[in-house]
Amino acid sequence: MASQTPLEDSIRQKITTSLKPTTLDIHNDSHLHAHHEPMQGVTSKETHFRVIITSEAFQSKMQAARHRLVYSLLKDELAQEGGIHALQLRTMTPEEEAKRRAQEAEAE
Amino acid sequence: MFARTIISKAARPTAFSAIRPIVRPSFAPATPSPFLLSLAAQRRLLSDGVRQAIDKAVGSAPVVLFMKGTPETPQCGFSRASIQVLGLQGVNPEKFAAYNVLEDQDLREGIKEYSDWPTIPQLYIDKEFVGGCDIIVSMHQNGELAKVLEEKGVLVKEGDAAEGEKKQE
Numbered sequence: 172m173a174s175q176t177p178l179e180d181s182i183r184q185k186i187t188t189s190l191k192p193t194t195l196d197i198h199n200d201s202h203l204h205a206h207h208e209p210m211q212g213v214t215s216k217e218t219h220f221r222v223i224i225t226s227e228a229f230q231s232k233m234q235a236a237r238h239r240l241v242y243s244l245l246k247d248e249l250a251q252e253g254g255i256h257a258l259q260l261r262t263m264t265p266e267e268e269a270k271r272r273a274q275e276a277e278a279e
Numbered sequence: 280m281f282a283r284t285i286i287s288k289a290a291r292p293t294a295f296s297a298i299r300p301i302v303r304p305s306f307a308p309a310t311p312s313p314f315l316l317s318l319a320a321q322r323r324l325l326s327d328g329v330r331q332a333i334d335k336a337v338g339s340a341p342v343v344l345f346m347k348g349t350p351e352t353p354q355c356g357f358s359r360a361s362i363q364v365l366g367l368q369g370v371n372p373e374k375f376a377a378y379n380v381l382e383d384q385d386l387r388e389g390i391k392e393y394s395d396w397p398t399i400p401q402l403y404i405d406k407e408f409v410g411g412c413d414i415i416v417s418m419h420q421n422g423e424l425a426k427v428l429e430e431k432g433v434l435v436k437e438g439d440a441a442e443g444e445k446k447q448e
């Protein structure tokens with residue numbers, strides 16, 4: 172049977188293969204944006220994604236370079252008709268993720 | 280409280296309206312005699328024209344945001360968030376220009392190629408590409424954005440700057 176989430180599958184597969192992430196959370200937020208004007212007439216249930224990636228591959232790269240790296244992996248998915256309309260990214264190295272978790276724990 | 284004051288100041292229509300007239304004319308492609316040109320040549324000329332127009336737009340102010348909609352009425356949540364951050368940071372409206380990509384298809388497609396960045400909004404500071412909404416927000420949260428804007432001297436001065444510092448705490 173064809174996948175119900177072809178774009179999500181594709182995002183997962185490409186990021187996993189190329190970036191070997193230690194964390195990969197893919198959130199499909201499309202339902203939150205379904206009523207926005209640009210989404211009129213769009214039938215795809217995979218338009219808005221929020222992706223959290225932790226990978227060593229981001230080491231010593233600025234945020235913009237990290238995002239460019241991810242965008243380049245998902246070039247086709249972003250460009251294709253009915254593809255990804257919006258992609259939110261959080262890109263961290265394992266150290267940054269650990270730091271973030273520590274801060275969050277402190278804040279609680 | 281402070282945040283709201285600063286936002287409303289930055290989002291004040293008069294402060295931003297000055298940039299609007301720039302948008303249309305600079306993106307009108309310079310095609311003197313299109314009938315004499317082959318379609319391919321025309322397309323190339325247009326593309327050069329768009330590039331030049333974007334060069335000009337990027338250099339039109341120290342802080343430039345390419346967004347969907349206008350600062351007063353953003354047409355996309357990510358553009359809205361970005362403009363709010365710039366307002367919270369206390370960016371001086373005189374040092375800021377916003378371009379509505381929805382008004383110009385050439386700009387909308389051209390800016391993606393120009394920046395090698397597939398999404399909008401896009402922020403430039405001193406002609407240098409900074410990033411999209413996620414980067415703007417994360418730099419806002421970790422203090423990097425305040426540092427850069429301070430260094431570039433593009434924030435509203437004196438009393439307003441003090442407000443900006445208070446809301447950071």
